[in-house]
Amino acid sequence: MPLKTKINTYNNINQQKIQDPVICNDLPNSAVYAIMELPMFTFCPICASKKITFSEGKVFHCPDCGFVYYHNTAAATGCIIEADGRILFLVRGKEPAKGKLDLPGGFVDPGEGILEGLCRELQEEIGWSPPAPPGKPLTEIFTLFASFSNVYPYKNINYNTCDSYFYIHAPGLREQDLVPEQAEITAIRFLKPEDIDFDTIAFDSTRRAVQEYLAMTR
């Protein structure tokens, strides 16, 4: 059964809300909570009590020793790199969604700001940094245009994520300028909007971001 939730999008100029709410097919919070009820800890990792509870979609609590753990939402990024009317996609080389299209980006690491995380992922995944004058703020190089909730399943753990999507124009960028990360990516594709098969995009939030970007710019 398709589930819908409310998300907000932001325009590309001043990052104010432009639509409130937008409907997309990401999971609603209640469904995310249900997914998160999957047993991640069945024993308290401190005292091994079986009385450990999980609530609010994020909090583990052990009544026997007082252990508390917040399984918080993880920050993640995605980036539309548009070069001469084509959008850069990666073909995923790993599960989840192996073989499907994805945008460059990924989880933000501890100690990183969201744009620092994005820049690191761009280097790791495609060996690319945006050509920009030294010292130019990252906030002037990348433009935030959408943010959605998502659920990222990995090895029997479901991670609730907050995906933030940015875009950048890179005229002249070609596939031969890039170095795909061998372990993660099997190919790089520059696709014209009319050639994008949305059913082959890996995640709902990524699909929605590409649709929003095209609606905003075409």
Ligand SMILES: [Zn+2]
């Ligand atoms: Zn305990």
